[in-house]
Amino acid sequence: MSKQDFRLLLEKYLTDSITDGELKYLNELLHSGKNDADLEALIDETLSAVSAEADHDIAATLFNRISTAAKAIENDTDQKAPVVAANRIRTKRIWAYAAAAVIIIMIATFNFWDRGSRADIQISAVMDSRKDIAPPGAAKAVITLSNGQNIILDSAANGTVAVQGNASVVKTADGQIVYNARGRAPANRQLLYNTLTVPKGSKVVSITLSDGTTVWLNAASSLRYPAVFTGNDRKVSITGEVYFEVAKDRSRQFIVEANGVSTKVLGTHFNINAYEDEPETRITLLEGAVKIESRGSEQMLTPGQQAVITPAGNIHIDTNTDMEEVMAWKxxxxxxxxxxxxxxxxxxxxxxxxxxxxxxxxxxxxxxxxxxxxxxxxxxxxxxxxxxxxxxxxxxxxxxxx
Missing domain, CATH: 3.55.50.30 (Phage tail protein beta-alpha-beta fold)
Known part of the structure; x- marks a missing residue:
């Protein structure tokens, strides 16, 4: 098992999201000692980060928490805990598990060190489960057809849910939306615009447009698009955060409008964050090439770059973008x-x-x-x-x- 997979198992245990099968496997790994080196490496990584960014009091607090956790593990009789009886493991390994219980939270989840500030390392009691809020349980998206009719996807049956011009709108068995066009529409045919709206509190929704482009919408986002593309370009508009994998078509560029910014491509993968309550619009390129246009200014992006566009229309190119952070929502x-x-x-x-x-x-x-x-x-x-x-x-x- 890789160190990353081992770290993920520990994270799942600490966030109570581990399955019974995963818990059994984690117990076996800890009993065997095969991952002691990985566990010690994780501890060393974090202690190095702490010594670089935390002051003496914080480091002392961390040590005290590890010590407390080690004593708790020695006395632990809970069979669900991923440890073994004290008489079957070395003292060093008890301290390793204890340190992991404190430290893995920091390096794999949310206990962060901020330069110039102090953080007292205390974990609050778990909130009353009756007041808790669950993550989205369904895709609550709505398609608004060209005639104003709304299709609520969560309650719509699988199969064809509508016909728009020469395109069938299909809901697949896994809840995704696909537009199947019967041939290419004449260039002079009037466009029939549909809008896919994904509200707050909804799962991510994906849609495949009539040209084969696949689009993923984050919560609180929308996509306006023709049921069938005609003419010399493929133009859509968005709000919120949307990821595109554009089907290649060298004869027709793909254009996305968002917050007064145009993103023009022929076939590529990119993410746009254009929430109205965010201070800037951010366009991040994963594959291919795109041209950004904003109030008379133009910039080309290459993979790994992010365009940051201010409300005034100024474009800044970030060449040190964390792609994992950008695409985490998807x-x-x-x-x-x-x-x-x-x-x-x-x-x-x-x-x-x-x-x-x-x-x-x-x-x-x-x-x-x-x-x-x-x-x-x-x-x-x-x-x-x-x-x-x-x-x-x-x-x-x-x-x-x-």
Whole structure:
């Protein structure tokens, strides 16, 4: 088993998302000692990071927590815990497991160190499960047809749900949407525009357009598109966050409009974050090439680059983009690379469909990730491990305090 897979198992255990089969496998690994080197390497990585970025008091607090955890493991009689009886393991390994229980949270999830600030390492008690908020359980998307009719995808039967011009709109068995065009429409045929809307609190939805382009929409996003493309280009518009894998067609460029910015391609993979409540529009290229146009300015992107466009239309090219962070939403994760609390909470607001209220100022910045397929309290538990922020759930409102 790779170190990354081992780390993932530990993360699942610590976030209570581990399956019975995975828990049994983790127990076997810890009993065998085969992954002791990986465990020690994870501990060394984190202790190095702590010594570089944390002050003496924080390091002392960490040591005390590991010590407490080690004593708890020695006395642990809970068969669900991934440890073995004290008389069957070495003291060094007890301390290794204890350190992992404290440290893996930091390096694999949400206990972050912010330069210039201090974080008291305390993990709050788990919130009352009756007040918890579950992740989205369904794709709550709606297609609005050219005649204004709405199709609620969650309740629509599989198969053909509508016909638009010479295209059939099909819902597949796995809940995705496919537009099947019967031949290429004449260039002079009037376009029939449809809109796919994915509200807050919905799972990610994917749609395959009539030209074969596949599009994924994050929560609180929309896509307006022709049922069948005609003419010399393929033009769509979006709100929110959308990822495109554009079908190649050298005779017709693909154009995406968002917040007054045009992204023009022939066939490529790219992500656009154009939420209205974000300070900039961000276009990130994964494959191919795109041209960005904004208020008379033009920029070309190459793979790995991100265009950051301000409300004034200025374009800045970031050549050091974290692709894992950009694409985390599509892979079912929250991932932050130094985000402030308001940026973090905007993602949580859209995904869990909650209101956010702030009481006091929080200066901490957060680095790390966690699955989006967990209750909101588990996300908060990781954030609270910094000691810089706390949360209260009041129905569908989240109150954020220092």
């Amino acid at each position: 892979e079912g994760r929250f991932q932050f690379g130094g985000a402030g609390i308001e940026e973090v909470m905007r993602e949580i607001m859209r995904w869990y469909n909650v209101e956010i209220e702030y009481e006091g100022n929080i200066r901490q910045h957060f680095r790390g990730g966690i699955s989006r397929n967990v209750e909101v309290s588990k996300v908060f538990k990781m954030l609270e491990a910094t000691g810089a922020v706390h949360f209260k759930i009041a129905d569908k409102k989240i109150i954020v305090t220092p």
